[in-house]
Amino acid sequence: MPDKKDDPCDALPHPAAEYCRVPDDADGPPGNGGGSGAVTEGASDLVMDLAKTLIDALYGLLAPEKAWAPKRTDSWVYQQFLWLGQHLSVAIFTCVVVVCALTAWQGVPRLRQMGASTGWTLAAVAMMASIPGAVELLHKAVSAAFRAAFADGQGTLLATIEADLKATQSWDPVPVLLLVAALVVALAFAALVFMTRQLGILVFVCMAPVVLAALARGGDMTAVKLWAQRLLGLLFAPFALLLVTPFVSLTRGALVLDAVLLVAADAIMLRMIFHGVPYLGPRIAGAARSVVERNTHSKIVRAVVRAGSPDVYEEENSPRVPRTVDTPGRAATQDSGVLLAAYGVKAPSRPGRLTTASYIDKAQREEGDRQARAVQVQRVRRQARAAADRLPTPPAPLPPPARSDGPPPST
Structure with a gap:
């Protein structure tokens, strides 16, 4: 040798x-x-290694240790936005000072406005320089918390799957293969989550100076709150898998039930990621659902994709009724309108209306409901006529006595 x-x-x-x-x-x-047992035991080791590799890949995609967003302000990409945001803040502050000088006859109100603008301008410039580091620390904290919750906790889904794989003695190939297939599907969803989160965090971090510059007008927090909500939604999206944790105790030792729970977690992740991330949601989710429904006839698979991407109407402006969502383009327009309003620019808005596809779908649904109601009304009328024909004919009423205009007869 x-x-x-x-x-x-x-x-x-x-x-x-x-x-x-x-x-x-x-x-x-x-x-x-x-x-003869060597081949079986070797295959079991290979399956264990494959499942462990898939679970580690899930951890790496759902909770990556590094983000694509800049860590410090000296990044070239962030420097361009930082320069723009700082100059916007100075320009807005200059305009506020000029307006306050021209209207100084109003006295104390203009002095208060100038003082508020001065304080908020300084705060905005300081926050611009701290956003990359703060987002990096928050991203690391979220990733560490996710890994601690799923890797060390005994009541979480992935930890239960690892424990069930180690405790399995018979190595029945059917549940193991189902579990591996579910892990592969979860890995595909995790890759989509990874790309969406990383690109979204990068965009929102780079846009931070432009958004924070709006505070120089006097502390308008509308655009900042909207920006922070989108960013926090991206950062905390992987914790959607914790929603299935209460059901993990019911599936201990059953690999098939573990696979079912994992697919359910995928559906929850699909819904929360697609509908929680702006500009990207309903259209991609609807396209994925259409592809699945065209290529499979399984009722279970269709129920899963419908749970992840329910029927909604895309509306091109603010929602009027429940179960309506904004189109990606209209959502971007609304967010830009909020940012422009923070700068004092009123963006024109069109009246609310449905998109062409949603209007056709709604018209078809209403036409089907109208036809169903017409059929029901006709059936009820036929039943009423039949019941009326079976009833006996009532006797004709007696005619009233004839009245004479003369005096009554004498007795």
């Missing part, structure tokens, strides 16, 4: 390297005792 440092089997992963080092006259790989 060659020397260990020149052993070609070292280039193979475990347990393939052990199989490579087994002599030709041996009955089976070392450590398995030979015989």
Whole structure:
């Protein structure tokens, strides 16, 4: 046998390297005792390694240790937005000072406005320089909390899956294969979550100076609150998997039920990520649902995708009734309108209306309901006529006595 440092089997992963080092006259790989059980036990080890690799990949995609957003203000990409935000703040502050000087005859109100603008301008410039570091620290804290909750906790879904795989003795291939398939599907969703979160965090961090510059007008927090809500939604999105944690105790030892819970968690993640992230949601979710419904006839799979992407109407302006959502373009327009309003610019808004596809869908639904109501009314009328025909004919009423205009007869 060659020397260990020149052993070609070292280039193979475990347990393939052990199989490579087994002599030709041996009955089976070392450590398995030979015989027919060696292949089964080796396959079980391979399945364990595959499941462990998939779970580690899920951790890495849902809670990455590094973000694509800049960590410090010296990043070239962030420097451009920081320069723009600082100059916007100075320009707005200058305009406020000029307006207060021209209307100084009003006295104390203009002095208060100038003092508020001065304080908010300084606060906005300071916050611009601290946003990258704050977002990086928050991202690391969220990732560490996610890993601690899912890796160390015994009541979480992925930890329960690992424990069930280790405790399984019979190695029935059907539940194991179902679980591996569910892990692969979860990995695809995790990749989509990773791309959405990383790109969204990058965009929102770079837009921070422009949004914070609006505070120089006097502390208008509308645009800042909207920006913070979007960013926090992106950062805390992976914790949607914690919603299935209360049901984990019911599936201990059952790999099939673990797979069902994992698919349910995928559906919750799909709904929360797509509908929680602006500009990206309903259209992609609806397209994914259409693809699944066109390529499969399984009622269970269709129920899962409908739970993740329910029927909604896309509305091009503010919602008028429940179950309506904004189109991605209209959502972006509304957010930009909020930012322009923070700068004092009133953006024109069109009246609310449904998109063409949603209007056609709504008209078809209303037409179907109208036809169903017409059929029901006709059926009720026929039943009423039939019941009326079966009733006996009432006798004709007696005619009233004839009245004479003369005096009554004498007795």
